[in-house]
Amino acid sequence: MDAVVTLALSVFTLFGFYALLAVGMGLIFGQLGVVNVAHGELVMVGAFVMFALADVPFLPRLLLAVLIGLVLGVVIERLVLSNLYERGFLATLLAMWGVSIVLREGANAIFGSTPASVRAPIQENIEILGVSYPLYRLIIAVVALAIVAAVLLVTYRTKLGLVVRATVDNRDMASVLGIPPRLVVTGTFAVGAMLAVLAGALQSPLLGVTPMVGAAFLAPAFFAVLLGRAGSLPGAIFGAFVVALLSTVLRTYLNETLAQVVLFALLIVLVAVRPNGIDWRKVQWKPRTQPAQVAA
Amino acid sequence: METTHAARAGRGMTALRRTSGIIAAVTLTTSLAACAGGAIGGGTEGGDDVFKVGLISPVTGPVVQEATAMQRGFELAIEKINAEGGVLGQPVEVVTVDDQADAAKSTQLAQRLISQDQVDYIFGTIPGDTTAAVAQVAESAKVPFSSAILGNAGVCGQYFFPFGEPNASLLNGLLPQMIADHGTKVALVGNDYAFPRGYFADARTVLEELGATVVLEEYSPMGTADWQPVISKIKAAAPDWVLTAVVGADATALVTQADQAGILDSMGFTGVSLIADFYPGLTDRMHGLTLVGRYSDQLDNEANKEFVDAFREAYDFSDPIPSVAANAYEGMLMIADAVEQAGSTEGADIAKALGEGEVENGVFGGGSFNEDRFFMTETARFEIREGGAYVPVETFPADIEGITPRCA
Structure with a gap:
């Protein structure tokens, strides 16, 4: 019983982190078509913000990280990406690759390569069904999933979300309707970047913070987005759950190295078998019969 | 032209799947460029009695921290050697390269250091696989080679002298x-x-x-x-x-x-x-x-005090000093002494002198290579205290039980 509870808690906490990463990456990729290979470095920025501002209380520090993430997102979008969208995904991908190098080497120049750490604001463990588990891990998972839910709500259930989706679908038409497309695109990228920075900030008390720390998070986020339906934020979140579940189960029951091999092999197979993403809707084997057209 | 959200995202999905291949290609190109142009320092065509050392320091890649510490200890030793008159009456020359902790690059760079830069000695690299790669090249060229990181190197050779702590x-x-x-x-x-x-x-x-x-x-x-x-x-x-x-x-x-x-x-x-x-x-x-x-900056001896003061001043460093830095420092001082003893920069002469040499009053106290080519010193049980003080609370004599492989 203890093993099952521990496993469930581990999946839940990892899912919270991966979902926050995936929704940020999915927003940038699904809405803007940009493959953000700097997503891991944005996580690293969040972790270093928490380390560098250690004298500031934890919650205000998180808010500062959010602010820095938004500003960084605006700067990257305006200075690097804004003139590259029309040149295709390769241009934006390479540009973001350059951004990742600049962020990583910048952190290396400022903080060096010695692993740093951030003190968690909560040190206590909580007893759940007889299993003692670090409370901070559970709290950040709940916070992360609440943020993910808020992003979905805004995107699909508010006028602002409608404006964003309309702009993505047809910028010219959105512009004619009075929507400023550049502002929406910049804002969307900034929010996606901010979510990555926030994920790093929340996770920082569990990490050895170095300029390379973000590298470990790029692959899970990519696979989460790939496992979802094209352009679907809920799909990316579902993908994050699949990655977290597989990763935790495999690492619990296999040795670590074999678990990594099997995990990525399984994810590759899943992506290959379902190139349009995992869909929970029923598969249609036969085309639906069209209703008879009645002549006017 | 209008594009729908789904169509754009669909193209994006294809694009995302091509990403890994592109990144791999660009990384390979960059890596090859790094291999071709990574050397810094040195550069003069050394005369017969100029002692020239090739330092392989993976200061980019996964072992930056250890490599940086090693390079700092090594550079302090070179500074001290040259300040005291150099080796065989001439300043030691250094050619520094970065293998990025990649064994394929290590092999290429070791070959280049020997054939192109004509170094008399190779020092450095960090991981076990890169150490084995360099040791193989150095052994076949009869150029002595030393590493400084802790742990058994897993290779043996007549020209290989690891200064790291045996397991x-x-x-x-x-x-x-x-x-x-x-x-x-x-x-x-x-x-x-x-x-x-x-x-x-x-x-x-x-x-x-x-x-x-x-x-x-x-x-x-x-x-x-x-x-x-x-x-x-x-x-x-x-x-x-x-x-x-x-x-x-x-x-x-x-x-x-x-x-x-x-x-x-x-x-x-x-x-x-x-x-x-x-x-x-x-x-x-x-x-x-x-x-x-083996090492703590708290070890109480004159050589260690001198090293710790120099390290802290040169690098504005207040944290505990890593042992790899001390190994590199002590190792390079011992190598320079061996070249002096040999009176020659020939690999075989240096190897013979190193094998017979002994450090007295070094940063670890005494130390020498045993017949298995492990650098043996006293060790200590350190208790970690406030401020990062690794305080020795018990010392142990040099002990080789359990070491693999045996090279004698």
Whole structure:
């Protein structure tokens, strides 16, 4: 019983982190078509913000990280990406690759390569069904999933979300309707970047913070987005759950190295078998019969 | 032209799937460029009696921290040697290259250092596989080579002189003490590369001799950030203590998460994850824990005081000084002395002098190579105290029991 509870808690906490990463990456990729290979470095920025501002209380520090993430997102979008969208995904991908190098080497120049750490604001463990588990891990998972839910709500259930989706679908038409497309695109990228920075900030008390720390998070986020339906934020979140579940189960029951091999092999197979993403809707084997057209 | 959201996203999905291939291609191109143009320093065509050293320092890549510390110790030694008149009456020349901890690059760079830069000695690199790669090239060219990182190199050679701490010297004093303090059930947790596997193989040998039982042996890939599954396995195995060989940022993450899970309070915890290199990220989490090693900046002798003062001043460094820096410093001083003793920069002469040489009053006190080509010194059990003071509380004589491979 203890093993099952521990496993469930581990999946839940990892899912919270991966979902926050995936929704940020999915927003940038699904809405803007940009493959953000700097997503891991944005996580690293969040972790270093928490380390560098250690004298500031934890919650205000998180808010500062959010602010820095938004500003960084605006700067990257305006200075690097804004003139590259029309040149295709390769241009934006390479540009973001350059951004990742600049962020990583910048952190290396400022903080060096010695692993740093951030003190968690909560040190206590909580007893759940007889299993003692670090409370901070559970709290950040709940916070992360609440943020993910808020992003979905805004995107699909508010006028602002409608404006964003309309702009993505047809910028010219959105512009004619009075929507400023550049502002929406910049804002969307900034929010996606901010979510990555926030994920790093929340996770920082569990990490050895170095300029390379973000590298470990790029692959899970990519696979989460790939496992979802094209352009679907809920799909990316579902993908994050699949990655977290597989990763935790495999690492619990296999040795670590074999678990990594099997995990990525399984994810590759899943992506290959379902190139349009995992869909929970029923598969249609036969085309639906069209209703008879009645002549006017 | 209008595009629908779904169509654009669909193209994006295809694009995303092409990403990994493109990144791989660009990385390869960059790596080849780095190989071609990585040399810095040195550059003059040395005369016959100018001692020229090639330093392979992976200051980019996964072992930046260790490489930086090694290079700093090495450079301080070169500075001291040249300030005292150089070797054979001339300043030592250095050619520095970066192998990025990649064995293929290490081989190419070692070949280049020997054939193009015509170095008399090769020093450095960090991981076991790059060390083996360089040792092979150096051995066939009869150019002496030394590494400085802790752990058994796993290779032997007439021209290979590793200055790192042999596994057994890290284990022999430690394991009996941990068994006495905590019990006989042991969990082994390391990163998945050559050093932890060799370190644990030697640990198993010693533990079995001492009647202890290994209840868990787990290796995680480098770059592991989430240690919760491993921590769950440790809790399920219920060992009396944990011996670690997790390094770098992974060590910080493991110790931090183990502390949050209550492991540091409920069982013994020691090993390579507690070395001075990782203290800055862990600080008070490590206080009161102990480990066995060769070096601490707290060692009380004149040579160490001089080295510590020079290191702190040169690099504005206030954290505990890593042992790899001291190994590189002491190693390079011993090499320079061996060249003086040999009176020649010929590889065979230097190798003979090094094999017969002995350090007296060095940063570790005394030290020399044994017949298996391990650099043997006294070791100590260090207690980690406030401010990162690794205070020696017990010393052990040089001990080679359990060392593999034997090269004599």
